[in-house]
Amino acid sequence: MARSGANAANGIAAAYDVVVVGGGAGGLSAALVLGRVRRSVLVVDAGEPRNAPAAHMQGYPSRDGMPPGEFLAVVREEVAGYGGVVLRDTVTEVVPDGAGEFDVVLASGGRVHARRVVVATGLVDVLPDLPGVAGRWGRDVLHCPYCHGWEVRDQRIGVMFREDVGVHQALLFSQLSSEVTLFLDGGELTDEQGELLAAAGVRAVAGKLAGLVVEGDRLTGVRLVGGEVREASAFVVPPRMVPRDGVLTALGVRTQETPAGTFPEVDPTGLTSVPGVWAVGNATGAAEQVVNAASAGYRAGVAVNAALLHADLTARRLLQPV
Ligand SMILES: Cc1cc2nc3c(=O)[nH]c(=O)nc-3n(C[C@H](O)[C@H](O)[C@H](O)COP(=O)(O)OP(=O)(O)OC[C@H]3O[C@@H](n4cnc5c(N)ncnc54)[C@H](O)[C@@H]3O)c2cc1C
Structure with missing residues (x-):
């Protein structure tokens, strides 16, 4: 196939065995596996990985504490070492031929x-609309005890109530600090929630939230409507997690309801309901941490290679079509 002018300008070929949409941990891991079995791979990456606001990536064995951008740069080099191409661009559509x-x-x-x-396009964290939250996201406004909990251990931690999620987060963060306060922001606890929080030593504060107090590029407190300020050096919010699944929904991929919202349905290899299209990482589930996304990418890479091998051999009439 001849290269179009735009492809030539981008330095990419007209056709690849596999195009990976998204170059975070999930997509790059799939590309790495595929490159190592001599599949031609193009990774198209818009360059906005979910954990970009965080200074450190925690919990990835052997890379605990590494800056997220550094981690991805290493994997991009590894992918390139096997002939994979990583292009900074955005996929607007995947069209069945x-x-x-x-x-x-x-x-x-x-x-x-x-x-x-x-497809490894990740998800978007839709943050609560509270003054101060967006500017501190990933720094001292947090969501995940596994990503950031150790770093704020023994500090004063505020948690924003949003029904079960806020309570769950407050209970988890109580493992890391005895100074956890749940800000109800006008909400109400059930008796059971109140008992669990009391057992964990978490205080609940009634009253609507007005915003965060930031001094010298550091969170120092949480302001309530009326002006009262409670000290806090970390604030935990429950973002709404929305998969970046535009490419998949346009293809008609089946979705499923999860406790965190609607996500594309995939089999254990990441295969979606559309033959030939796999999805991995946060695009398929809110709980996919970096190591899970990388693992899912690896599994998908193996499955994609098997599918291509089968197709190649079938075409050569060494296998009968199934
Ligand atoms: C603040 C914060 C801190 C975190 N800290 C940790 C941590 O310490 N440890 C941990 O394990 N996890 C952490 N996470 C979770 C971590 O970010 C995810 O597990 C991980 O990013 C998922 O990888 P992914 O490949 O699925 O998606 P992403 O890393 O989000 O990568 C998706 C990529 O696809 C690109 N993309 C999207 N749409 C398109 C398109 N149409 N065309 C081309 N490219 C596209 C995006 O720009 C992005 O580069 C953190 C999350 C947040 C929000």
Whole structure:
């Protein structure tokens, strides 16, 4: 296939065995596996991984504490070492070609043919609309005890109530500090929630929240409507987690309801309900940490390679079509 002008300008070919949409841990892991078995792979990455606001990535064995950007740069080099191409661009559409393969449309104007597609586009954290939260996200406004809990141990930690989620977060953070306060923000606790929080030593504060207090590039407190300020050096919020699944929904991928919202349905290898399209990482579930996303990418890479091998051999009539 001839390269279009836009593809030539991007330095990419007209066709690849696999196009991976999204170059976070999930997508790059899939590309690494595929490159190592000599599949031609293009990773198209818009460059906004979910944990970009955080200075450190925790809990990834052997890389605990590494800056997230550094981690991805290392994996990009590893992918390139096996001939994989990583392009900074955005996929706007994946169009079935009618023969079981796909045309991938790029925002820059390019168009690439892909025999198979892996979607690893992550999710968006929709933060509560409270003054101060967005500017401190990933620094001292947090959501996850596994990502940031150790770093704020023994500090004064405020938690924003949003029904079960806020209570769950307050209970988890109580493992890390005896100074956890749950801000009810006008909400009400059930008797059971109140008892659990009391057993964990978490105080509940009634009253609506007005915003965060930031001094010298540091969170120092939580302000209530009326002006009262409670000291806090970390504030935990429950973001609404929305998969970046535009490419998948346009393909008609089946979705499923999860406790964290609606996510694409995938099998254990990441295969979606659309043959030839896999999805991995946070695009498929809110609980996928970096190591899970990388693991899912690996599994998908293996499955995609098997599917391609089967297709190749079938085409050569060494296997009968199933
Ligand atoms: C503040 C914060 C801190 C965190 N800290 C940790 C931690 O310490 N340890 C841990 O394990 N987890 C942590 N996480 C979770 C971690 O961010 C995710 O587990 C991880 O990013 C999931 O990887 P992914 O590959 O699925 O998605 P992402 O890393 O989000 O990567 C998706 C990529 O796809 C790109 N993309 C999206 N749409 C398109 C498109 N249409 N075309 C091309 N590219 C596209 C995005 O720009 C992005 O680069 C943290 C999360 C947050 C919010």
